[in-house]
Amino acid sequence: MTGSGAMREKLVLRNDRAEIVRLIGWIDGIERRCALPARTAYALRLCLEEIAVNFVSYGCDPAVEGVMEIEVRTDRGRLEATFRDTGRPFDPLAERASQPADRAAAPASGFGLALVRHFASRLSYQRAGDHNLLTLSFE
Amino acid sequence: MMTPETMTPEAGRNAVVAPAGRLDAVSAQGLELQLAEALTRGAATLIIDLSQLTFISSAGLRVILLAERRAKAVGCRIRVCAASPLVREVFEVSGLTAVIRLYPGREEAAAAGCDASRLD
Numbered sequence: 001m002t003g004s005g006a007m008r009e010k011l012v013l014r015n016d017r018a019e020i021v022r023l024i025g026w027i028d029g030i031e032r033r034c035a036l037p038a039r040t041a042y043a044l045r046l047c048l049e050e051i052a053v054n055f056v057s058y059g060c061d062p063a064v065e066g067v068m069e070i071e072v073r074t075d076r077g078r079l080e081a082t083f084r085d086t087g088r089p090f091d092p093l094a095e096r097a098s099q100p101a102d103r104a105a106a107p108a109s110g111f112g113l114a115l116v117r118h119f120a121s122r123l124s125y126q127r128a129g130d131h132n133l134l135t136l137s138f139e
Numbered sequence: 140m141m142t143p144e145t146m147t148p149e150a151g152r153n154a155v156v157a158p159a160g161r162l163d164a165v166s167a168q169g170l171e172l173q174l175a176e177a178l179t180r181g182a183a184t185l186i187i188d189l190s191q192l193t194f195i196s197s198a199g200l201r202v203i204l205l206a207e208r209r210a211k212a213v214g215c216r217i218r219v220c221a222a223s224p225l226v227r228e229v230f231e232v233s234g235l236t237a238v239i240r241l242y243p244g245r246e247e248a249a250a251a252g253c254d255a256s257r258l259d
Contacts, residue, residue, distance in 0.1 A: 111197035
Protein backbone atom coordinates (compact mmCIF):
# COMPACT_ATOMS: atom_id res chain seq x y z
CA MET A 1 0.00 0.00 0.00
CA THR A 2 2.68 2.51 0.93
CA GLY A 3 6.33 2.52 0.12
CA SER A 4 7.46 3.54 3.60
CA GLY A 5 6.19 0.76 5.86
CA ALA A 6 3.71 1.10 8.68
CA MET A 7 1.97 4.42 9.34
CA ARG A 8 -0.34 5.56 12.13
CA GLU A 9 -1.99 9.00 12.18
CA LYS A 10 -4.53 10.28 14.69
CA LEU A 11 -6.90 13.24 14.83
CA VAL A 12 -9.51 14.29 17.39
CA LEU A 13 -12.49 16.37 16.22
CA ARG A 14 -15.22 18.15 18.17
CA ASN A 15 -18.80 18.28 16.89
CA ASP A 16 -18.29 21.65 15.25
CA ARG A 17 -18.49 22.12 11.48
CA ALA A 18 -15.44 24.40 11.61
CA GLU A 19 -13.44 21.29 12.50
CA ILE A 20 -13.77 20.07 8.91
CA VAL A 21 -11.13 22.58 7.79
CA ARG A 22 -8.68 20.91 10.20
CA LEU A 23 -9.74 17.48 8.95
CA ILE A 24 -8.99 18.44 5.34
CA GLY A 25 -5.54 19.70 6.32
CA TRP A 26 -4.87 16.47 8.18
CA ILE A 27 -5.85 14.39 5.15
CA ASP A 28 -3.56 16.55 2.98
CA GLY A 29 -0.69 15.67 5.34
CA ILE A 30 -1.40 11.95 5.13
CA GLU A 31 -1.41 12.15 1.34
CA ARG A 32 1.92 13.98 1.33
CA ARG A 33 3.56 11.44 3.63
CA CYS A 34 2.10 8.25 2.12
CA ALA A 35 2.41 7.15 -1.45
CA LEU A 36 -1.13 5.84 -1.79
CA PRO A 37 -2.41 4.70 -5.17
CA ALA A 38 -4.72 7.31 -6.72
CA ARG A 39 -7.94 5.37 -6.22
CA THR A 40 -7.06 4.46 -2.62
CA ALA A 41 -6.21 8.06 -1.81
CA TYR A 42 -9.52 9.20 -3.31
CA ALA A 43 -11.48 6.55 -1.39
CA LEU A 44 -9.76 7.39 1.90
CA ARG A 45 -10.29 11.15 1.53
CA LEU A 46 -13.92 10.67 0.55
CA CYS A 47 -14.77 8.31 3.40
CA LEU A 48 -12.95 10.40 6.03
CA GLU A 49 -14.84 13.49 4.94
CA GLU A 50 -18.24 11.81 4.71
CA ILE A 51 -18.03 10.13 8.12
CA ALA A 52 -16.61 13.19 9.87
CA VAL A 53 -19.10 15.62 8.29
CA ASN A 54 -21.93 13.33 9.29
CA PHE A 55 -20.67 13.31 12.87
CA VAL A 56 -20.14 17.07 13.25
CA SER A 57 -23.49 17.79 11.58
CA TYR A 58 -25.81 15.16 13.02
CA GLY A 59 -23.90 12.93 15.40
CA CYS A 60 -24.71 14.71 18.66
CA ASP A 61 -27.23 16.92 20.33
CA PRO A 62 -25.88 20.39 19.42
CA ALA A 63 -26.04 21.38 23.08
CA VAL A 64 -23.65 18.58 24.01
CA GLU A 65 -19.94 18.54 23.20
CA GLY A 66 -19.06 15.39 21.29
CA VAL A 67 -15.72 14.02 20.24
CA MET A 68 -14.63 11.83 17.34
CA GLU A 69 -11.19 10.17 17.36
CA ILE A 70 -9.98 9.16 13.92
CA GLU A 71 -7.04 6.86 13.31
CA VAL A 72 -5.63 5.99 9.91
CA ARG A 73 -3.04 3.24 9.77
CA THR A 74 -1.26 1.03 7.33
CA ASP A 75 0.34 -2.24 8.19
CA ARG A 76 1.46 -5.09 5.97
CA GLY A 77 -0.18 -3.57 2.93
CA ARG A 78 -3.55 -2.98 4.60
CA LEU A 79 -5.02 0.51 4.99
CA GLU A 80 -7.66 1.04 7.68
CA ALA A 81 -9.49 4.01 9.18
CA THR A 82 -11.14 3.77 12.61
CA PHE A 83 -13.69 6.28 13.92
CA ARG A 84 -14.54 6.30 17.62
CA ASP A 85 -17.10 8.87 18.70
CA THR A 86 -19.30 9.88 21.59
CA GLY A 87 -22.35 10.59 19.43
CA ARG A 88 -25.75 8.97 19.57
CA PRO A 89 -25.80 5.33 18.37
CA PHE A 90 -25.36 5.25 14.59
CA ASP A 91 -24.74 2.08 12.62
CA PRO A 92 -24.06 3.03 8.98
CA LEU A 93 -24.49 -0.59 7.97
CA ALA A 94 -28.07 -0.59 9.22
CA GLU A 95 -29.06 2.71 7.61
CA ARG A 96 -30.90 2.70 4.32
CA ALA A 97 -28.93 4.42 1.58
CA SER A 98 -30.86 6.62 -0.84
CA GLN A 99 -31.74 4.84 -4.06
CA PRO A 100 -31.20 6.36 -7.52
CA ALA A 101 -34.92 6.19 -8.32
CA ASP A 102 -35.58 8.46 -5.36
CA ARG A 103 -33.27 11.21 -6.56
CA ALA A 104 -35.58 13.30 -8.74
CA ALA A 105 -37.73 14.29 -5.79
CA ALA A 106 -35.47 13.50 -2.86
CA PRO A 107 -33.67 16.05 -0.67
CA ALA A 108 -30.29 17.09 -2.04
CA SER A 109 -28.45 15.21 0.67
CA GLY A 110 -27.91 11.70 1.91
CA PHE A 111 -25.32 10.72 -0.68
CA GLY A 112 -22.51 10.16 1.78
CA LEU A 113 -23.52 6.80 3.15
CA ALA A 114 -23.82 5.22 -0.29
CA LEU A 115 -20.41 6.60 -1.20
CA VAL A 116 -18.75 5.19 1.92
CA ARG A 117 -20.28 1.78 1.32
CA HIS A 118 -19.02 1.79 -2.25
CA PHE A 119 -15.51 3.18 -1.78
CA ALA A 120 -14.54 1.28 1.38
CA SER A 121 -13.79 -2.35 0.69
CA ARG A 122 -14.97 -3.45 4.13
CA LEU A 123 -16.94 -1.84 6.98
CA SER A 124 -17.48 -3.01 10.53
CA TYR A 125 -19.46 -1.30 13.29
CA GLN A 126 -20.03 -1.88 16.95
CA ARG A 127 -21.52 0.07 19.81
CA ALA A 128 -18.90 -0.11 22.53
CA GLY A 129 -20.35 1.27 25.77
CA ASP A 130 -21.33 4.85 25.00
CA HIS A 131 -19.17 5.03 21.85
CA ASN A 132 -19.68 4.24 18.20
CA LEU A 133 -16.75 2.33 16.72
CA LEU A 134 -16.56 2.16 12.94
CA THR A 135 -13.69 0.62 10.99
CA LEU A 136 -13.23 0.95 7.24
CA SER A 137 -10.71 -0.98 5.16
CA PHE A 138 -9.37 -0.01 1.77
CA GLU A 139 -7.82 -2.10 -0.97
CA MET B 140 -8.26 23.55 -1.74
CA MET B 141 -10.30 24.42 -4.80
CA THR B 142 -8.84 27.12 -6.97
CA PRO B 143 -11.16 29.87 -8.26
CA GLU B 144 -13.63 28.82 -10.92
CA THR B 145 -13.77 30.49 -14.26
CA MET B 146 -17.08 31.72 -15.56
CA THR B 147 -17.23 32.73 -19.18
CA PRO B 148 -20.35 33.81 -21.07
CA GLU B 149 -20.34 32.01 -24.43
CA ALA B 150 -22.00 33.78 -27.36
CA GLY B 151 -24.37 35.48 -24.94
CA ARG B 152 -26.33 32.27 -24.57
CA ASN B 153 -24.33 29.75 -22.58
CA ALA B 154 -22.50 30.33 -19.35
CA VAL B 155 -19.69 28.07 -18.20
CA VAL B 156 -18.56 27.38 -14.66
CA ALA B 157 -15.41 25.29 -14.34
CA PRO B 158 -14.49 24.36 -10.78
CA ALA B 159 -10.89 23.22 -10.33
CA GLY B 160 -9.10 21.11 -7.75
CA ARG B 161 -11.19 19.58 -5.00
CA LEU B 162 -14.89 20.13 -4.37
CA ASP B 163 -15.32 19.12 -0.75
CA ALA B 164 -17.17 20.17 2.38
CA VAL B 165 -14.99 23.27 2.67
CA SER B 166 -14.87 24.45 -0.93
CA ALA B 167 -18.44 23.57 -1.99
CA GLN B 168 -19.87 26.84 -0.72
CA GLY B 169 -17.70 28.78 -3.15
CA LEU B 170 -19.12 26.87 -6.09
CA GLU B 171 -22.65 27.30 -4.73
CA LEU B 172 -22.18 31.08 -4.84
CA GLN B 173 -20.71 30.94 -8.35
CA LEU B 174 -23.61 28.87 -9.66
CA ALA B 175 -26.21 31.05 -7.95
CA GLU B 176 -24.63 34.12 -9.53
CA ALA B 177 -24.52 32.46 -12.95
CA LEU B 178 -28.22 31.62 -12.72
CA THR B 179 -29.09 35.27 -12.16
CA ARG B 180 -27.54 36.26 -15.51
CA GLY B 181 -30.26 34.70 -17.61
CA ALA B 182 -28.23 32.21 -19.64
CA ALA B 183 -30.29 29.59 -21.46
CA THR B 184 -27.75 26.90 -20.64
CA LEU B 185 -25.30 26.72 -17.79
CA ILE B 186 -22.46 24.30 -18.44
CA ILE B 187 -20.57 22.95 -15.44
CA ASP B 188 -17.23 21.81 -16.83
CA LEU B 189 -15.56 19.34 -14.45
CA SER B 190 -12.41 18.77 -16.52
CA GLN B 191 -10.20 20.43 -13.88
CA LEU B 192 -11.91 18.80 -10.91
CA THR B 193 -9.82 16.16 -9.15
CA PHE B 194 -12.19 15.30 -6.28
CA ILE B 195 -15.85 15.61 -5.39
CA SER B 196 -17.64 14.55 -2.21
CA SER B 197 -21.32 14.54 -1.31
CA ALA B 198 -21.02 18.24 -0.44
CA GLY B 199 -20.15 18.96 -4.07
CA LEU B 200 -22.89 16.71 -5.40
CA ARG B 201 -25.41 18.52 -3.25
CA VAL B 202 -24.38 21.90 -4.69
CA ILE B 203 -24.72 20.67 -8.27
CA LEU B 204 -28.10 19.02 -7.61
CA LEU B 205 -29.42 22.17 -5.93
CA ALA B 206 -28.21 24.24 -8.90
CA GLU B 207 -30.00 21.90 -11.28
CA ARG B 208 -33.26 22.40 -9.38
CA ARG B 209 -32.82 26.18 -9.16
CA ALA B 210 -32.02 26.29 -12.88
CA LYS B 211 -35.25 24.53 -13.76
CA ALA B 212 -37.17 27.05 -11.70
CA VAL B 213 -35.76 29.94 -13.77
CA GLY B 214 -35.93 28.21 -17.17
CA CYS B 215 -32.22 27.46 -17.47
CA ARG B 216 -30.69 24.12 -18.46
CA ILE B 217 -27.78 22.67 -16.53
CA ARG B 218 -25.29 20.55 -18.45
CA VAL B 219 -22.44 18.80 -16.61
CA CYS B 220 -19.44 17.60 -18.61
CA ALA B 221 -15.87 16.28 -18.65
CA ALA B 222 -15.89 14.40 -15.36
CA SER B 223 -12.81 12.28 -14.64
CA PRO B 224 -13.45 8.54 -14.14
CA LEU B 225 -13.43 8.82 -10.32
CA VAL B 226 -15.64 11.90 -10.28
CA ARG B 227 -18.02 10.16 -12.68
CA GLU B 228 -18.04 7.12 -10.40
CA VAL B 229 -19.13 9.31 -7.47
CA PHE B 230 -22.02 10.67 -9.54
CA GLU B 231 -23.04 7.16 -10.57
CA VAL B 232 -22.83 5.61 -7.09
CA SER B 233 -24.89 8.42 -5.60
CA GLY B 234 -27.61 7.95 -8.19
CA LEU B 235 -27.26 11.47 -9.56
CA THR B 236 -26.81 10.27 -13.11
CA ALA B 237 -30.52 9.39 -13.01
CA VAL B 238 -31.19 13.12 -12.74
CA ILE B 239 -28.14 14.80 -14.26
CA ARG B 240 -26.64 13.49 -17.47
CA LEU B 241 -22.86 13.66 -17.78
CA TYR B 242 -21.57 14.77 -21.18
CA PRO B 243 -18.10 13.86 -22.44
CA GLY B 244 -17.02 17.43 -23.10
CA ARG B 245 -18.05 21.05 -23.35
CA GLU B 246 -18.94 20.79 -27.04
CA GLU B 247 -21.35 17.92 -26.47
CA ALA B 248 -22.87 19.70 -23.49
CA ALA B 249 -23.38 22.87 -25.51
CA ALA B 250 -24.85 20.94 -28.43
CA ALA B 251 -27.28 19.16 -26.14
CA GLY B 252 -28.29 22.53 -24.73
CA CYS B 253 -29.29 23.70 -28.22
CA ASP B 254 -31.15 20.54 -29.22
CA ALA B 255 -34.58 20.41 -27.61
CA SER B 256 -34.98 16.71 -28.50
CA ARG B 257 -32.11 15.86 -26.18
CA LEU B 258 -33.18 17.79 -23.17
CA ASP B 259 -33.61 15.87 -19.95
